[in-house]
Amino acid sequence: MSGKKTADVPVGTTTPSNDHLPATAPWGRWLAKLQALSQLAPKWNGDDSPPPVDIAVRNASVFLTALRDADLEPTRLAASAMGGIAVTRKVGNHKALVECYNDGRVYFLFSDRASGAMDVKPLALDREALLTFIASMQEFLNG
Amino acid sequence: MAEIPPEMMTLQKPTIPHFNVEELLYRRFHPDHWEDGGVAPEAFGLPNMSANRSTLGSVHWAILTEDDAFVTWGVAAFRVKEIPHGVEMMHLGHIIFTFRPEHVPLRKNYPHSEVWVYRDQVHISHSNKNTHLLDPEFHLRWRERLSQVAKVIIQPSLE
Numbered sequence: 001m002s003g004k005k006t007a008d009v010p011v012g013t014t015t016p017s018n019d020h021l022p023a024t025a026p027w028g029r030w031l032a033k034l035q036a037l038s039q040l041a042p043k044w045n046g047d048d049s050p051p052p053v054d055i056a057v058r059n060a061s062v063f064l065t066a067l068r069d070a071d072l073e074p075t076r077l078a079a080s081a082m083g084g085i086a087v088t089r090k091v092g093n094h095k096a097l098v099e100c101y102n103d104g105r106v107y108f109l110f111s112d113r114a115s116g117a118m119d120v121k122p123l124a125l126d127r128e129a130l131l132t133f134i135a136s137m138q139e140f141l142n143g
Numbered sequence: 144m145a146e147i148p149p150e151m152m153t154l155q156k157p158t159i160p161h162f163n164v165e166e167l168l169y170r171r172f173h174p175d176h177w178e179d180g181g182v183a184p185e186a187f188g189l190p191n192m193s194a195n196r197s198t199l200g201s202v203h204w205a206i207l208t209e210d211d212a213f214v215t216w217g218v219a220a221f222r223v224k225e226i227p228h229g230v231e232m233m234h235l236g237h238i239i240f241t242f243r244p245e246h247v248p249l250r251k252n253y254p255h256s257e258v259w260v261y262r263d264q265v266h267i268s269h270s271n272k273n274t275h276l277l278d279p280e281f282h283l284r285w286r287e288r289l290s291q292v293a294k295v296i297i298q299p300s301l302e
Contacts, residue, residue, distance in 0.1 A: 045173060046213060047193045048269055078175035081188025082282065088183065097184065099283060107279040109184075111287050118287060120280045 027068050033077045034060060040079055049081045050102055056084040059100040059125055063087055066130040072138070091141040098123060108133065110140045145211050151204050153248040159199070162244045164224035167197035168256065169205040171216045174299035182219040182293050184286035189277055190267045192258040196246065199254035202296050209251070217299035225292045226258055234281045239263055 037060075040051035052060075060077075064087060067074060076088040084101040093113040100106050110119040123133055170193070172186035195205045197220070206213040226242040234240055241261045249255045260267050262276045 045188075046171070046208070047188065048191065049188050076175065076178065076183065078173070078183065078185050080185040081192070082185075082279075082286075083188075086183070086185040088178070090179070097283075097287075099185070099279070101279065105279060107283055109283050109287055113291065116291070118284050120283045122279075 026073060027064075030064055030074065030077055034064065034085070037077070037079050037085055044079065045081055047081065049079075050083040052079055052083070052085045052100075053102045055104045056100045056102050059104070059106050060085040060087055060098075062125045063098050063100065063106070063130070066134060070134050070138075072134070089137070089141065094141045094143065096137045096141055108137075110137070145207055145209055145214075147207065147209060147251045151200060151207070151251065151253060153250055153253040156248065156253055158246050158248060160246060162196075162223045162228065162246075162256075163198070164222065164228060166223045167220045168194035168223065168244065168258075169197060169202050169218050169220050169254075169296065170194045170293070171205045171213055171218050172299065173216055174301055177217060177295075177299050177301065178290075180295065182217065182290050182295055184283065184290040186219065187286040187289050189258070189260050189282050189285075190269065190274060194244075194256055194258060195252070195254040196256050197254075199246075204252065204254060206297065215300035216297075217295055218297040219293040220296050221289060221293040225289065232281075232285075234278065238278070238281075240281060240285075 034057060037052050038057045042051055044051050064074070072089060074087050075090045078086050080086045080099055082099065082101060084099055087098045089096050095111045095113065097109040098106060106123045106125060107120060108123045123129065170186065172182050176183040176186035202218055205218045206216050223244055226244065228242060228244060232240045243259045243261070245257050245259050247255055247257050260277070265273065265276065267273055267276050
């Protein structure tokens with residue numbers, strides 16, 4: 001899980017497509033949501049928050065594909081006021097959030113709402129790093 | 144089309160720089176940011192995060208605009224001391240972040256304020272072209288903590 005930007009990672013298309021996620025329930029719902037987020041206009045929240053750009057949408061699509069392959073649905077998918085897209089999976093008081101920023105960086109947060117403990121680190125989106133991350137995410141969420 | 148009440152207009156009213164640490168700040172949030180009865184960290188953004196001052200207007204003004212763009216949104220509240228105000232926050236052992244609320248009245252929203260962030264006393268803002276100084280390892284923790292202490296005052300309309 002290096003701090004390297006993910007913009008140079010070959011991930012296929014630049015927009016969410018059926019190459020990454022099949023348009024069948026329930027994953028079709030997340031694809032449709034991602035497509036809707038990619039269409040947000042500037043000042044979508046009334047502030048200076050930029051709408052998600054292609055690289056953020058593409059990185060979110062890569063992460064969603066990894067979740068799909070692991071048969072782990074997100075609990076939320078949303079635009080971030082920081083500029084980008086956030087993918088959340090929450091189990092009880094344990095939350096894993098992956099935020100894909102408009103500058104191509106991707107960071108994850110593990111948060112235990114019961115204890116207040118948090119861990120934040122950069123996330124690379126190559127296959128090996130994603131497999132390692134999803135295993136650690138599952139361990140955290142189910143711990 | 145909603146009407147902006149006259150008392151919400153800035154007109155000749157002064158900027159009030161002093162914030163009591165107990166004052167509530169109201170932050171509107173998208174329905175997507177509703178999470179288990181609370182507000183998600185994605186609702187909070189830096190730099191210069193907008194929020195309305197509770198001492199200068201109604202909580203409902205946070206989602207009141209003439210074009211009704213935010214009528215389905217929610218509003219969360221947090222106290223000035225929870226930003227926190229006047230506290231140096233050490234990051235990576237050598238970087239100091241500080242926060243400060245600023246009253247920034249808009250013509251049609253007098254209570255409008257912003258949460259300003261400084262890194263080693265340098266104000267980070269879009270106009271200063273230095274938003275790269277905002278380390279995600281810092282702001283993601285800050286936003287998650289704020290989401291944990293913020294209370295939802297107005298629930299968003301969920302479809």
